[in-house]
Amino acid sequence: MNQRGNKLGVLLPGSLEDIRFRGYFGLSAEVALEAWEMMEELDCLPPSPRLQHYLWALAFMRLYPANDKALSSALGGSDAKTIRKYIWPMIQSIFDLEAAVVSLPLNFSRLTPLSPSFPDYI
Numbered sequence: 001m002n003q004r005g006n007k008l009g010v011l012l013p014g015s016l017e018d019i020r021f022r023g024y025f026g027l028s029a030e031v032a033l034e035a036w037e038m039m040e041e042l043d044c045l046p047p048s049p050r051l052q053h054y055l056w057a058l059a060f061m062r063l064y065p066a067n068d069k070a071l072s073s074a075l076g077g078s079d080a081k082t083i084r085k086y087i088w089p090m091i092q093s094i095f096d097l098e099a100a101v102v103s104l105p106l107n108f109s110r111l112t113p114l115s116p117s118f119p120d121y122i
Helices: 016-025 029-041 051-063 068-074 080-096
Strands: none
Touching: 016 029, 016 051, 029 051, 029 080, 051 068, 051 080, 068 080
């Protein structure tokens, strides 16, 4: 139990654990888990995937360390070459979810920036 009497390990939206997870990885644990499960379902995970490598990839994309020393210290002191070996295939797996997650309106391809119906927010 934590100080508020909540069970530890339960990532309720807005809980201290959720805020920390979001701060370090850039998304909620719920969304991270859902993406992992989607990668499993769509069979787009790299060979022998490990959750640690997935979390490394998320942290790398959030922090984008400037050099090898910063990369190593940000991701637990592991060798930068080892980290890169595992994060890039995992980042590719996340990118492969695009077709399943991102959808555009059917008529979106016919719109141009000069079209009167082109949305202002793009």
